[in-house]
Amino acid sequence: MSEEEHSATEEFERQPVPSSALKGPGKFWGMYAGEHTAGTEFMIGPLFLAAGASIQDLILGLLLGNILATLTWRFLVTPIAMSKRLTLYYQLERIAGGGGVKLYNFVNGLLFCFLAGAMVTVSASAVGVPFGVTFEVPENWWQLSSPAFTVIVLLTGAVIAAIASRGYEMVARVANIAAPWMIIVFAACGLVSYTIMQSGDAFTWSDAVAFIQEKDGVQEFGFWKIVIFAWLCNGAMHFGMADLSIFRFARDKSSGWAPAIGMFLGHYVAWICAALLLAAQIKLSQDTTANPGMLAWSAIGWTGIVCVIIAGWTTANPTIYRAGLAFQALFPNSKRVVMTLVAGLVATVAGAFPTLSGKLLDFVGTYGTVLGPMGAVIFVDFWLMKRFGLRDEYAHATKSFFHPAALVAWLLPVIVGLYLIFAQGVFAAYLVIPCWLACGLLYLVLSKLTQKNA
Amino acid sequence: MNPFKIIGLLGLATTAIGPLLVFTGTLEVATNKLVMLIGMIVWFLGATPWLGTTKLQPSDKEVEI
Numbered sequence: 244m245s246e247e248e249h250s251a252t253e254e255f256e257r258q259p260v261p262s263s264a265l266k267g268p269g270k271f272w273g274m275y276a277g278e279h280t281a282g283t284e285f286m287i288g289p290l291f292l293a294a295g296a297s298i299q300d301l302i303l304g305l306l307l308g309n310i311l312a313t314l315t316w317r318f319l320v321t322p323i324a325m326s327k328r329l330t331l332y333y334q335l336e337r338i339a340g341g342g343g344v345k346l347y348n349f350v351n352g353l354l355f356c357f358l359a360g361a362m363v364t365v366s367a368s369a370v371g372v373p374f375g376v377t378f379e380v381p382e383n384w385w386q387l388s389s390p391a392f393t394v395i396v397l398l399t400g401a402v403i404a405a406i407a408s409r410g411y412e413m414v415a416r417v418a419n420i421a422a423p424w425m426i427i428v429f430a431a432c433g434l435v436s437y438t439i440m441q442s443g444d445a446f447t448w449s450d451a452v453a454f455i456q457e458k459d460g461v462q463e464f465g466f467w468k469i470v471i472f473a474w475l476c477n478g479a480m481h482f483g484m485a486d487l488s489i490f491r492f493a494r495d496k497s498s499g500w501a502p503a504i505g506m507f508l509g510h511y512v513a514w515i516c517a518a519l520l521l522a523a524q525i526k527l528s529q530d531t532t533a534n535p536g537m538l539a540w541s542a543i544g545w546t547g548i549v550c551v552i553i554a555g556w557t558t559a560n561p562t563i564y565r566a567g568l569a570f571q572a573l574f575p576n577s578k579r580v581v582m583t584l585v586a587g588l589v590a591t592v593a594g595a596f597p598t599l600s601g602k603l604l605d606f607v608g609t610y611g612t613v614l615g616p617m618g619a620v621i622f623v624d625f626w627l628m629k630r631f632g633l634r635d636e637y638a639h640a641t642k643s644f645f646h647p648a649a650l651v652a653w654l655l656p657v658i659v660g661l662y663l664i665f666a667q668g669v670f671a672a673y674l675v676i677p678c679w680l681a682c683g684l685l686y687l688v689l690s691k692l693t694q695k696n697a
Numbered sequence: 698m699n700p701f702k703i704i705g706l707l708g709l710a711t712t713a714i715g716p717l718l719v720f721t722g723t724l725e726v727a728t729n730k731l732v733m734l735i736g737m738i739v740w741f742l743g744a745t746p747w748l749g750t751t752k753l754q755p756s757d758k759e760v761e762i
Contacts, residue, residue, distance in 0.1 A: 266754075274756040283762050355760060415757035420748045424740045427709060431716035431733065435726060438719050477762055489755045505761070544730030546712070546737045562760045607762055 255491075259328035265494035271501035274489070277422025279477075279502075279509025280429060282362045282555035285535035286603045287476075288517025293455055293533055294464035294604065298448040301515065304466045308473025309506035315474070315481040316490075319618075321499030323625050324490030331487045335617065335649070338624050340638035342645035345573055347617060347653065352569030354610050356586050359403075359562040360593025361600040366555030367392065367399040369536030369548045377537055380601035388597050396595045403556055404587020407563040408580045418557035421550075426508055428543070428550045433516025435542045436523035451522035455531050471672050472604065473510055478611025478675040484618035533601065563587045605664075608671025612660045615675045619683030620649045623690075633690050648693050652686035704743030711736030 255264065291301055327334060335344045364378075371377060376395055378388040387393050406414060440446045456462065480486045481502075490498065520538040524530055527541065535555075539547025567583030574582070593599055599606060628635040638646040656678040663669040715732035718724035724732070 270754065274754045278756055278761040281761070358760070358762070411758055412753060415753050416749050419751065419753075419757070420741065420744045424709060424712060424737065424744070427713050428733075431712065434716040434720045435729065438722075439726065480759075480761060485759065488759055492755050542726075543716070543733050546730070546733040549737060561758060565758070565760055610762075 255328075256330060257333055260491045264492060266492045266498075268493075268495050268498045268501065271489075271493065271498040272504055275501045275503075275505035276508060277419065277426070277505075279505035280422065280425050280513050280554075281509065282365045282535075282551070282558040283358075283603065283607070284429065284509055284513040285365055285517050285539070285551055285554060286361065286533065286600050287607070288514040288519075289521035289533035289535075289538065290601075290604050291464060291469070291514065292448070292451060292518040292521050293459075293462075293531065295452050295456055295462040296464040296469060297452065300464075300466040300469055301518070304469025305473045305511050305514065308470040309503070309510055311470070311474040312477060312481060312506055312510075313500065313503040316486065316502040317496075317499035319622065320481050320484060320486050321490050321493060321496055323484070323621060324487045325493055325496065327487070327625070328491040329487065330491065331484050331617075331621070334484075334487065334621055334624075334636075337636040337639035338620060338646065339649035340643050340645045343638065343647070343650045346650060348569045348572045351614060352566040352586065353589070354613060355562045355566035355569065356589040357593050357599060357606065358610065359559040359566065359586070359590035360400075360596075361603055361606065362555040362559035362562065363396060363400045363403060363591055363594030364555075364597050364600040365535050366403070366552050366559065367396040367536075367594065368534050369539065369551035369555070370399055371395045372536045372540045372548055377532070377534055378597050379532060380597045382598075384596065384598045384602075386598065387595055392597075393595050397591060400587065400591025400594050403559050404563060404584055404591060407560045407567070407587055408583040411561050411564040414557055414560035417553065418560075421553050421557065425550055425554060426513075428546060429513040429516045432539060432542050432547065433512070433519045436516070436519035439523040439542070440519070440526055446522070446526040448522055451525045454525050454529070458531055468670065468672075471670075472608065473506075475611050475615070475672045475675040476510070476607045478608075478672070478679075479614035482618045482675060482679050483611065483615040484621045485614070487621070559590065563590055566590070605671050608673075608675070609661070609664055611675040612664065612671050612678055613657050616656055616678045616682035617649075617653050619679045620652060620686045623683045623686050627687060628690065631687065631691065633687075633694050637690065637694060646693070648686055648689035652682050652689050655685060656681035699747060701743045701745075701747040705740055705747050706743070708736050708738070708740030708743055711739060 371392055376391045378392040520542055521533055524538055524541055535551045539551050563586045566586035567579055570582040571577050571579050624635050634640050660674040660678045664671045712733055715729040719726055719729045
């Protein structure tokens with residue numbers, strides 16, 4: 244059977260991907276080319292400028308961070324994915340048992356809802372422009388924007404949730420159709436914004452940073468902070484092994500290099516271009532608000548509006564869909580449609596609080612800190628268990644519904660990490676690797692203890 | 698060659714040319730907005746039948762940031 248004959252519904256969720264369904268490296272380069280040019284890029288790019296990053300640090304820091312991210316996909320995820328050819332969820336189930344995966348699934352689903360919520364805000368920011376409705380990011384997490392913007396968020400979220408409840412296929416097709424065009428539109432935003440900055444009295448990146456810092460106070464976002472963020476903003480996907488679900492289809496190890504194209508188009512070109520939008524806006528109107536819809540509208544008009552709506556929508560849709568699946572796994576007798584609508588409702592409510600999208604750099608780091616460490620369990624189980632005389636895939640081998648080692652090893656570092664983020668104000672992305680290492684070590688130690696006693 | 702692919706690529710080229718002309722100083726920012734709008738419409742007219750029927754890939758169901 245050719246790979247074309249395997250439809251998207253044949254996903255081998257609970258069995259290894261057969262050799263007949265494997266895909267060549269070209270498919271992976273195609274997949275990743277459009278995957279990281281998304282709604283998040285419209286928010287993250289301007290936030291670098293708003294946080295006071297210099298253009299030199301941004302160009303070099305993103306370069307290094309994206310190289311490290313690509314290496315992580317290639318050497319951490321791809322070997323395990325090609326050896327096991329299972330999804331993250333099924334591998335975890337074999338390690339921790341069905342019961343053990345439930346909590347992880349729930350947390351995963353909840354974080355998906357918040358990510359989708361930020362994307363609802365992004366789309367709503369563009370929907371509001373033709374109606375003259377904009378938003379300010381409030382200081383307080385729990386503060387709504389204007390009533391008009393909140394209504395637009397609720398309507399946008401309702402539409403996105405309703406469409407997501409019908410499945411991901413239709414929106415995935417829209418995303419695939421829009422992907423090449425969106426990459427061009429991001430580049431266009433950068434070119435036009437740069438031209439605006441250079442026209443008349445030249446206005447540099449440094450001028451924009453100085454203006455923001457004069458208005459909002461001095462902030463620092465230096466080289467290494469940029470490197471760490473660029474490397475670990477997708478921590479859940481590479482360190483956390485979520486992309487095992489993609490690379491299990493890889494025929495060749497070289498497919499593991501494919502995320503490079505996503506990184507350098509999305510997390511390099513798109514971020515810098517989106518940041519230039521804010522710099523141009525500051526020159527034109529002295530407005531420092533990172534409102535994606537208004538930024539894109541000012542530079543390229545209706546094309547920008549449509550691009551921001553599609554970018555936010557096509558990112559929110561699979562996120563809400565996946566959250567729905569995660570919730571459904573908790574309640575096996577529930578209907579997927581209902582659970583997707585619940586996820587959509589949570590996402591919409593979250594989207595009504597614009598501080599979530601305004602703090603996307605922190606949220607994305609937290610997302611990686613919470614979900615990333617579970618990848619260490621997979622890593623240790625695959626590479627180290629047998630070397631230490633322990634049994635891998637313990638729950639599967641002992642037909643156990645719940646093996647606590649993986650869950651405890653994951654929860655303890657994550658709880659400490661969340662404390663450091665929310666109580667001590669540590670930049671979230673800094674904690675992805677320490678939590679990952681701690682989780683892996685704990686899993687090994689706990690396995691040694693529990694398997695001995697088993 | 699698939700006619701829809703030709704239409705799509707023409708739309709994509711139009712979308713790309715406008716900003717390049719702005720960059721070289723031969724097109725106004727306001728005019729570029731119209732050029733890009735036309736490019737967008739042409740792109741979706743061509744790309745929808747061209748790319749809309751392609752098989753979905755494993756990544757389409759996954760969440761990437």
